[in-house]
Every structure is written in C-alpha cells, then in structure tokens.
C-alpha cells in the first residue's frame with residue numbers, strides 16, 4: 567500500500583468519467599492480466615496459451631483516494647473485458663474478506679454476474695446497470711463478464727475488509743460460469 571493511499575482524506579466528492587474510465591481525484595489503479603489469474607481457470611493449458619499469446623488485460627480496478635484502513639469506506643470501479651478461456655467467462659480472481667465484512671456493488675455498464683460462495687452454498691446475482699448486488703459477511707465473491715462489452719461496476723467496502731485470495735484457491739467458488747448457448751451456463755467447480 568502506498569503512503570498516499572494510507573493518508574486520511576477530507577469530506578469530498580469524487581467524479582467518475584465513464585467515457586474516460588477515470589475517477590478524480592483518483593487513488594491507486596490496478597491492472598490484472600491473464601498471467602495474474604494463475605490457478606483460477608479450469609483449463610490450465612488454455613490459460614497458459616492465453617498468457618503466451620499476448621497475456622491480455624482481463625480487468626482493471628481504479629480506486630478513489632479513500633484509504634483502505636479500518637472505519638473508512640473506500641470505493642473502486644472494476645472493468646472486466648469480455649472474453650472466454652476454454653469457454654470459461656472472464657472474471658476477477660475473487661476473494662474472501664478475512665474478517666467477514668459485507669460489501670456492495672452497483673452495476674454501471676455492460677452485463678455481469680456476481681458469484682458468491684460461503685464454503686457450502688453458491689449464489690449468483692445477475693448485474694446490469696443499476697443493480698445493487700449485496701455480499702453478506704462470509705461470502706467470498708467473484709465478478710464475471712457475461713456480455714459482449716466491458717462490464718463495469720462500482721464497489722463500496724469497509725476499509726479494513728482486506729482481500730484473502732488464498733481462500734478462493736483453496737475452496738473454489740462452488741460453481742464456474744461458462745459461456746452457454748443461451749448466455750451463462752454453470753458447472754461444478756471441480757469439473758474438468
């Protein structure tokens with residue numbers, strides 16, 4: 567975490583320019599390429615090939631300057647590119663909040679889905695512009711682009727929530743979202 571990101575901020579408004587894909591003022595930004603998603607797609611060989619064939623950007627995250635520290639309420643906008651890897655829809659890594667804290671997403675543009683898993687049950691919430699998706703404490707979450715255009719959503723989350731990526735690598739997400747003839751199709755996480 568940069569020192570800039572950890573600084574307290576005054577009351578403020580933050581402007582989102584959708585066509586430019588910017589927040590102002592802006593905090594840290596993050597770009598995740600295919601190589602950053604190791605171990606997450608069911609078809610490892612297809613993932614490796616995609617990395618070798620140009621390692622495309624799968625999603626990016628722009629953040630407001632509100633710091634990720636306890637009692638603050640940071641926000642970020644994530645944009646997932648459309649695409650599939652061996653039929654599996656492009657998605658975020660997915661994470662659990664170590665101390666089980668809730669979070670909300672607001673669909674901004676494109677069509678997506680919010681896959682949630684509490685270790686036993688899986689839930690899917692379809693996200694279109696204007697949908698508020700709620701993740702209760704203890705539900706790991708992953709976002710998926712189910713359309714042909716970039717899918718963007720706003721996230722608002724407790725500053726102390728943290729990101730546990732190891733939990734998803736260990737437990738999976740219950741289901742995988744594949745591109746189907748009539749849209750999205752689900753298979754068990756462990757299915758090959």
Ligand SMILES: O=P(O)(O)OC[C@H]1O[C@H](O)[C@H](O)[C@@H](O)[C@@H]1O
Nearest residue numbers: 627642643644658659660661721
């Ligand atoms: O952290 P990932 O699973 O890669 O998801 C990407 C991002 O999605 C949302 O914007 C969350 O609020 C971010 O905290 C998260 O980093």
Ligand SMILES: [Fe+2]
Nearest residue numbers: 661669707723
């Ligand atoms: Fe989260």
